[in-house]
Amino acid sequence: MTLTADVLVAGGGPAATWAALKAAEEGASVVLADKGYCGTSGATASVGTGVWYVPPEEKAREAAMASREALGGHLADRRWMARVLDETYERVNELAEAGRYPFPTGPDGTPLRNGLQGPEYMRRQRIRVKRAGVTILDHSPVTELLTAADGSVAGAAGYRRQAGRSFEVRAGAVVLATGGCAFLSKAFGCNVNTGDGALLAAETGAELSGMEFSNAYGIAPEHTSVTKTAFYNYATFYRAGGEVLEGAASQGGRSVIARTLLSEKVFCKLDQADDAAQRAMRLAQPNFFLPFDRLGINPFTDPFSVTLLAEGTVRGTGGIRIVDDGCATTVPGLYAAGDAATRELICGGFTGGGSHNAAWAISSGSWAGRSAARFARAVGRGRQVSAAGGAGLRPTGTSANVDVVEVIRTVQAEVLPYDKNYLRHGDVLRTALKELDAAWDSVRSGLHAEGAGLVPARQAAAMVAHARWMYTSALARDESRGMARRLDRPGLDPAQHHRITSGGLDEVWARPEEVTA
Amino acid sequence: MIELVSAEGCITCDKCIEVCPTNVFDRAADGLPVVSRQSDCQTCFQCEANCPADALFVAPQTHPLPEGSPEHDEEHLRRTGLLGSYRREIGWGRGRTPGASRAIGPALSPTGPPLIS
Ligand SMILES: Cc1cc2nc3c(=O)[nH]c(=O)nc-3n(C[C@H](O)[C@H](O)[C@H](O)COP(=O)(O)OP(=O)(O)OC[C@H]3O[C@@H](n4cnc5c(N)ncnc54)[C@H](O)[C@@H]3O)c2cc1C
Ligand code: SF4
Ligand code: SF4
Numbered sequence: 001m002t003l004t005a006d007v008l009v010a011g012g013g014p015a016a017t018w019a020a021l022k023a024a025e026e027g028a029s030v031v032l033a034d035k036g037y038c039g040t041s042g043a044t045a046s047v048g049t050g051v052w053y054v055p056p057e058e059k060a061r062e063a064a065m066a067s068r069e070a071l072g073g074h075l076a077d078r079r080w081m082a083r084v085l086d087e088t089y090e091r092v093n094e095l096a097e098a099g100r101y102p103f104p105t106g107p108d109g110t111p112l113r114n115g116l117q118g119p120e121y122m123r124r125q126r127i128r129v130k131r132a133g134v135t136i137l138d139h140s141p142v143t144e145l146l147t148a149a150d151g152s153v154a155g156a157a158g159y160r161r162q163a164g165r166s167f168e169v170r171a172g173a174v175v176l177a178t179g180g181c182a183f184l185s186k187a188f189g190c191n192v193n194t195g196d197g198a199l200l201a202a203e204t205g206a207e208l209s210g211m212e213f214s215n216a217y218g219i220a221p222e223h224t225s226v227t228k229t230a231f232y233n234y235a236t237f238y239r240a241g242g243e244v245l246e247g248a249a250s251q252g253g254r255s256v257i258a259r260t261l262l263s264e265k266v267f268c269k270l271d272q273a274d275d276a277a278q279r280a281m282r283l284a285q286p287n288f289f290l291p292f293d294r295l296g297i298n299p300f301t302d303p304f305s306v307t308l309l310a311e312g313t314v315r316g317t318g319g320i321r322i323v324d325d326g327c328a329t330t331v332p333g334l335y336a337a338g339d340a341a342t343r344e345l346i347c348g349g350f351t352g353g354g355s356h357n358a359a360w361a362i363s364s365g366s367w368a369g370r371s372a373a374r375f376a377r378a379v380g381r382g383r384q385v386s387a388a389g390g391a392g393l394r395p396t397g398t399s400a401n402v403d404v405v406e407v408i409r410t411v412q413a414e415v416l417p418y419d420k421n422y423l424r425h426g427d428v429l430r431t432a433l434k435e436l437d438a439a440w441d442s443v444r445s446g447l448h449a450e451g452a453g454l455v456p457a458r459q460a461a462a463m464v465a466h467a468r469w470m471y472t473s474a475l476a477r478d479e480s481r482g483m484a485r486r487l488d489r490p491g492l493d494p495a496q497h498h499r500i501t502s503g504g505l506d507e508v509w510a511r512p513e514e515v516t517a
Numbered sequence: 518m519i520e521l522v523s524a525e526g527c528i529t530c531d532k533c534i535e536v537c538p539t540n541v542f543d544r545a546a547d548g549l550p551v552v553s554r555q556s557d558c559q560t561c562f563q564c565e566a567n568c569p570a571d572a573l574f575v576a577p578q579t580h581p582l583p584e585g586s587p588e589h590d591e592e593h594l595r596r597t598g599l600l601g602s603y604r605r606e607i608g609w610g611r612g613r614t615p616g617a618s619r620a621i622g623p624a625l626s627p628t629g630p631p632l633i634s
Contacts, residue, residue, distance in 0.1 A: 036538030040563040048634040102618035104633055115634030117617040119566050119607055139540060161540055186579045191559035192538050224577040225560035230632060233625050277623040284622020284632045286606035290562060291577035294599060
């Protein structure tokens with residue numbers, strides 16, 4: 001199946017749907033291709049998010065911007081923060097008015113718009129995208145980009161897994177809104193997020209930024225998926241014997257939980273919440289209570305064991321590097337939005353519990369959609385294209401026998417363990433990187449998949465690539481800043497007040513990049 | 518993981534097959550959804566939220582449950598009110614008020630706004 005459009009949007013979460021809406025508003029014909037189902041797929045659809053929604057009052061805006069600068073290691077950019085606050089405010093109001101999202105009203109009659117229930121938000125976004133005339137391809141993961149002779153991006157190819165056939169979209173511009181990478185950790189709603197966009201982008205020569213900020217871990221009741229963490233602010237953490245685990249906390253003490261989990265179980269009770277808070281929590285986050293209600297646990301009175309699930313760059317801040325206000329990448333015709341793109345511009349090296357990611361998905365999606373539409377108008381149609389995909393599609397060697405399941409197991413063994421990715425140490429990172437480089441070499445030379453097998457093969461390749469950019473960048477940041485902490489380099493080094501750009505596939509590289517205002 | 522498809526309750530609308538982000542279901546010859554790839558289930562509860570007949574149950578565990586578990590017992594799930602409970606709580610379904618409109622949670626700091634998600 002071959003389609004032609006002005007703009008192709010890859011993804012189906014908030015960033016993708018805002019991109020599709022705004023590109024269509026610009027008059028572009030738009031195809032949106034999602035790996036899963038646009039409306040239920042991606043982190044937001046299952047999770048719901050707080051949103052950085054701050055009314056345009058000078059004091060409130062100033063406080064919002066100032067509050068996170070130190071946490072993020074002073075790598076954010078005030079001009080971008082201000083733009084995102086403006087854009088998010090307008091778009092969320094649009095969602096309330098045109099999208100009829102049923103925001104609650106506070107006791108004093110003021111509308112509350114600082115958060116979005118995932119299922120409700122994304123089902124409305126799907127309806128809006130459809131009404132805007134966008135062609136939605138569900139269950140249609142994009143597997144590689146197409147480029148024109150001059151190197152600009154001119155569409156993408158993929159596989160329709162329910163229809164059982166491949167597809168191609170020739171487009172004037174492409175927006176990558178494929179989410180971050182959580183390495184199939186089963187963190188809430190995140191198993192569709194395998195970093196595909198970053199691989200696709202890198203194969204056309206695009207760069208990444210902030211990949212060292214990729215060690216987010218969410219708290220969940222043990223053996224469950226629900227990594228919603230806000231309410232752990234009401235928690236006390238305990239050891240098996242019942243004594244309090246000193247220093248453990250959701251904010252500012254999560255690494256204590258990680259360290260303890262390496263050798264023993266950690267328990268938790270939300271025993272700081274009074275009756276009113278307990279009742280209100282149920283209204284705000286019905287999904288938070290799913291595991292407890294179904295396991296017969298009263299989280300306010302019964303101690304339950306917890307785990308930490310990797311959320312990689314989903315709640316990290318690294319991603320494809322953005323080079324202008326329209327969210328262009330370094331490759332003409334290629335735009336990036338949401339978790340697929342770096343979020344350092346607005347929150348530097350830390351986001352956890354911040355609402356910044358949701359605001360970024362809305363804003364960057366809207367900008368990318370608009371600028372992709374304008375770019376597409378200028379290039380016109382009918383360009384000759386060639387396929388840009390490598391690993392898993394077009395092996396460089398002859399040895400076959402690369403087992404995708406084995407590759408995934410190898411990556412997971414290097415990125416999921418707390419004592420490798422969370423509690424980072426240079427020596428450990430270097431050893432892990434050797435394993436990952438070897439995994440890449442075997443994938444690149446020997447993995448050849450077709451048809452339905454293409455999707456897991458490309459996911460595996462994307463995860464290996466992601467992990468290598470992560471650890472190469474983590475080693476290049478020879479200090480501790482934001483979430484990129486190193487046990488062997490504690491403390492912030494003022495001389496390293498820069499971002500880290502990375503890229504490359506067979507040869508991975510990283511270089512410092514000045515923080516510009 | 519997805520643990521129950523109620524053959525009795527299902528109205529064969531295909532919704533779960535369509536919405537599952539990780540493509541866990543197939544459609545059987547009789548139109549009923551079958552769990553063909555349970556190991557791909559990401560325990561996101563989306564199928565359950567979207568089933569108009571409350572005919573699905575997702576257990577919170579991210580590993581499959583042994584045969585004979587109460588989570589496979591429709592009668593038990595109905596009696597305990599668990600079947601269809603997510604849908605009820607988010608206010609989806611005819612005659613219900615969307616949960617989003619009453620989602621006023623606690624404020625996490627004395628000066629902060631209440632959480633609404
Ligand atoms: C537990 C949890 C809690 C969170 N809480 C908050 C919060 O309170 N505030 C906040 O701001 N942020 C929060 N976040 C982060 C937030 O969810 C993400 O930043 C947001 O979902 C990003 O939107 P997105 O559209 O970029 O990605 P996603 O919502 O993840 O969507 C990605 C989409 O891309 C699709 N896709 C993937 N690969 C391909 C491919 N190859 N081809 C086509 N489509 C593809 C997927 O199917 C999916 O539809 C939280 C995240 C988690 C996991
Ligand atoms: S819980 Fe989510 S992943 Fe599992 S079957 Fe249902 S929709 Fe699919
Ligand atoms: S959504 Fe419910 S009613 Fe529809 S096919 Fe699936 S199980 Fe049956």
